[in-house]
Amino acid sequence: MWSGRLRQAGEVSCRTAAAWLAAAPLVATLAWASPAATRSRLLRSAMFPRLAGRGDRGHVALTFDDGPHPQGTPAVLEALARLGVTATFFLLASQVRRFPDVATAVRDAGHEVAVHGDTHRNHLFRSPAGVRxxxxxxxxxxxxxxxxxxxxxxxxxxxLTAGSLLGARDAGLTPVLWTAWGRDWTSGTGPQCVADTVSGRLRPGGTILLHDSDVTAEAPGTWRSTVGALDRIAGEVEALGCRLGPLGRHFRQST
Ligand SMILES: [Zn+2]
Incomplete structure (x- = not known):
């Protein structure tokens, strides 16, 4: 009887071990990809407010991704100069190599420069070493x-993946996402639509994501809608009683 029970127990533990071995790639993938859950706006806002871009409640951060772009970036810079607003530009190194003078113009206009990556590829489909x-x-x-x-x-x-977090840490960078976006990369959008979309999520202490470039957009020239929406967005931030500006000012008190 005992030998039968022992054999049974051995079979169960073998089956358990086999199940774990079979699940190992899945477990490894989940561990690698679990930070990507922060892609959920509600989750990151509740659990990782700083990563979500929630900062000083007297301030709203304005950020632009995917530049520099030879037409979009100068148009955004001109609109911001007219409004007297500075922002944070998350640059792609691949674009900086192509348009170094435009990148320099961003800095020279007093804006904050930040890192969006070298190439615009989803980290979920890259190796940890490739991301770093x-x-x-x-x-x-x-x-x-x-x-x-x-x-x-x-x-x-x-x-964000584990590789993104490690790569950012190695480079001494802090990851920041956003609380409101304009969906300004979509085809068929316009200034009114971009401003409406931002407005729906606009709160004191939030971070706005827009694009000064169409390199990853669904249609060429989408940055025109972005430029056209800036006046209204700036007005709505002012109506909230907040200042609009770069991340460096947004997190000034907490860093
Ligand atoms: Zn991007």
Missing amino acids: RDIRRAVEVIGPMSGEPLRWFRPPYGV
């Missing part, structure tokens, strides 16, 4: 032209 190499390369290109030490990192598509 991408961030390192981006810092090597963007760092020397930034004028000030780089502080912020935002992964492409807002998708």
Whole structure:
């Protein structure tokens, strides 16, 4: 009887071990990809407010991704100069190599420069080493032209993996996503639509995501809608009693 029970127990533990072995790739994938859950706006806002971009409640951070762009970035810079607003620009190193003068113009206009990556590829589909190499390369290109030490990192598509977090940490960067976006990369959008979309999520202490570039957009020239929406967005931030500006000011008291 005992030998039968022992054999049974042995079979169960073998089956358990086999099940664990079969599940190992899935477990490893979940561990690798679990930070990507912060892509959920509600989850990150509740559990990781700083990562979500929630800062000083007397302030709203204005951020632009995917530049520099030869037409979009100068148009955004001109609109911001007219409004007397500075912002944070998350640059792609691949774009900085193509348009170094436009990148320099961002810095020279008094805006904050930050890191969006070298190439615009989803970290979920890259190896940890590939992600860390991408961030390192981006810092090597963007760092020397930034004028000030780089502080912020935002992964492409807002998708963070364990590799993104390690790569950012190695580079001394803090990941920041957003609380409100304009969905200004979509085709068929317009200034009114972009401003309405931002307005729906606009709160004191939030961070706005827009794009000064159409390199990853669904249609060319989407930055025109972004530029057209800036007046109204700035007016709504003012109506909230907040100042609009870069992340460096947004997190000033907590860093
Ligand atoms: Zn992007």
